Amino acid sequence: MARHRGALTCTPAGLQATLVTLKEHIELIKQWGVGQTPELKSGDPARIQAIFGGQAQYAQKMIDTYKAAGVDPKQVWAQSFDLNDILYWIRNEPAFGRQAVYLDSIDPTANPPIPRQTNAQLTALKTARRADHRAADSGAIGREHSRPVDALAVRASTSTLQG
Numbered sequence: 001m002a003r004h005r006g007a008l009t010c011t012p013a014g015l016q017a018t019l020v021t022l023k024e025h026i027e028l029i030k031q032w033g034v035g036q037t038p039e040l041k042s043g044d045p046a047r048i049q050a051i052f053g054g055q056a057q058y059a060q061k062m063i064d065t066y067k068a069a070g071v072d073p074k075q076v077w078a079q080s081f082d083l084n085d086i087l088y089w090i091r092n093e094p095a096f097g098r099q100a101v102y103l104d105s106i107d108p109t110a111n112p113p114i115p116r117q118t119n120a121q122l123t124a125l126k127t128a129r130r131a132d133h134r135a136a137d138s139g140a141i142g143r144e145h146s147r148p149v150d151a152l153a154v155r156a157s158t159s160t161l162q163g
Helices: 022-032 045-052 055-068 083-092 119-138
Strands: 002-004 017-019
Touching (some): 022 055, 045 055
């Protein structure tokens, strides 16, 4: 593990932070016996394309890291602000997708404000998620299947990890 002084903006002055990789983080959390809540961070689309081959491959890489570490999918609540990541996990990694958390970016203080999602948007997301779970359970959705859903929002979280 590499040590970086001041690497984290939330580290109190004078304390040393340890920046860990996703693999190292997984091993630490496994030792503690608690659930894991990784957030797939957004990034520059050109860099994601160059490094992973695209957003779907980036989302898959995070799940593959958990699978390689032998983490039970029931102990992972994968999170993203990108709805397409959530739907990708539901369709392509249903064991992990069942607990995927869509992070809603409500911010009434932003300029312009980012409003709460409408009931219609929430209903559309819930409907799409149920349909995708049923299709994944039946085997009707494979890795090649992909469709964006024009719906937003369910739940917010304060936990973030960068892998």
